[in-house]
Amino acid sequence: MEMEIKPSEKPDSTRWASNAWALLCAIRSQSPLIQCITNFVSMDLMANTLLSAGASPAMIHSVEEIPDFTPHTRALCVNVGTLSPNWLPAMKAAAELACKSGKPWVLDPVAAGASGFRLRACLELVELKPCVIRGNASEIIALSRASIGLTKGVDSSHESIDAVEAAKSLAQASGAIVAVSGAVDIVTDGERVVGAHNGVPMMQRITATGCSVTALIAAFVAVDPVNAFEATASALSIFGVAGEMGMNMAKGPATLRMHLIDSLYGLDEADVLSRVNITSLPR
Numbered sequence: 013m014e015m016e017i018k019p020s021e022k023p024d025s026t027r028w029a030s031n032a033w034a035l036l037c038a039i040r041s042q043s044p045l046i047q048c049i050t051n052f053v054s055m056d057l058m059a060n061t062l063l064s065a066g067a068s069p070a071m072i073h074s075v076e077e078i079p080d081f082t083p084h085t086r087a088l089c090v091n092v093g094t095l096s097p098n099w100l101p102a103m104k105a106a107a108e109l110a111c112k113s114g115k116p117w118v119l120d121p122v123a124a125g126a127s128g129f130r131l132r133a134c135l136e137l138v139e140l141k142p143c144v145i146r147g148n149a150s151e152i153i154a155l156s157r158a159s160i161g162l163t164k165g166v167d168s169s170h171e172s173i174d175a176v177e178a179a180k181s182l183a184q185a186s187g188a189i190v191a192v193s194g195a196v197d198i199v200t201d202g203e204r205v206v207g208a209h210n211g212v213p214m215m216q217r218i219t220a221t222g223c224s225v226t227a228l229i230a231a232f233v234a235v236d237p238v239n240a241f242e243a244t245a246s247a248l249s250i251f252g253v254a255g256e257m258g259m260n261m262a263k264g265p266a267t268l269r270m271h272l273i274d275s276l277y278g279l280d281e282a283d284v285l286s287r288v289n290i291t292s293l294p295r
């Protein structure tokens with residue numbers, strides 16, 4: 013005879029997968045408005061990622077529009093990928109207003125260690141209380157140590173698993189959930205550490221997949237701001253699942269880009285429950 017498993021007795025992996033599915037359903041039904049102040053490279057893929065997940069993206073970045081627009085959004089994504097001095101005031105104003113309006117905002121510190129200007133900008137943005145910081149391993153290490161020169165540019169020269177301590181100390185210092193993408197996506201609140209074991213290596217060969225998953229995290233925290241740790245791990249895992257399913261149809265990076273978006277749009281409950289793979293990692 014099969015024993016019935018009550019929700020509280022379900023194994024951790026099943027609870028993570030059910031929660032990820034519930035959050036994706038919430039995005040599809042609520043279509044949260046997500047403001048993105050992002051780099052020129054990522055605008056298209058980021059907007060299409062949010063749309064295929066069911067969210068509503070708006071790439072609105074002029075400082076003049078922020079007082080009217082930002083309070084009406086459900087979450088904000090700030091990405092410094094093609095930073096120039098005249099964009100920084102808009103990023104800061106939007107971050108401040110998001111906080112004041114009780115909306116979560118998410119930071120992508122692209123190439124944080126590439127220059128002093130960029131690192132200082134990222135550190136100033138961290139002071140404005142992002143709910144989540146998501147970067148690759150080199151970016152999180154650079155930000156955590158506040159040091160430049162540890163990175164090639166926008167791509168990582170470290171493995172995500174090598175950035176666990178840096179992520180934990182950045183989370184403790186900033187109060188943000190910190191996520192490190194890579195072969196295993198790491199998520200920490202400074203105490204707990206989980207790994208999302210989804211995705212395929214070919215995702216690194218498409219520009220702006222990292223930027224896009226950060227925006228997807230913004231959509232997940234928009235529908236569950238109180239549980240930003242769980243929402244962040246879910247977003248990373250769901251994006252990875254879309255990559256795995258897209259890879260089954262792809263011939264290379266260009267077709268993976270297309271099939272990843274189609275797969276994210278078409279994910280059903282069975283796909284999510286069978287593929288989401290989030291586990292606790294040793295602290």
Ligand SMILES: Nc1ncnc2c1ncn2[C@@H]1O[C@H](COP(=O)(O)OP(=O)(O)O)[C@@H](O)[C@H]1O
Nearest residue numbers: 148167193194195211212213215216221222225
């Ligand atoms: N070796 C890998 N195996 C599986 N998924 C990966 C791998 N490397 C990166 N990814 C996935 O690709 C996406 C972008 O991550 P990453 O390349 O680390 O970000 P960035 O583009 O900011 O450097 C994430 O969803 C991540 O999980």
Ligand SMILES: Cc1ncsc1CCOP(=O)(O)O
Nearest residue numbers: 051053093166220221222223
């Ligand atoms: C290539 C490049 N140069 C400046 S921003 C950017 C895109 C980076 O995207 P991602 O961090 O998602 O790889």
Ligand SMILES: [Mg+2]
Nearest residue numbers: 122148222223
């Ligand atoms: Mg990146």
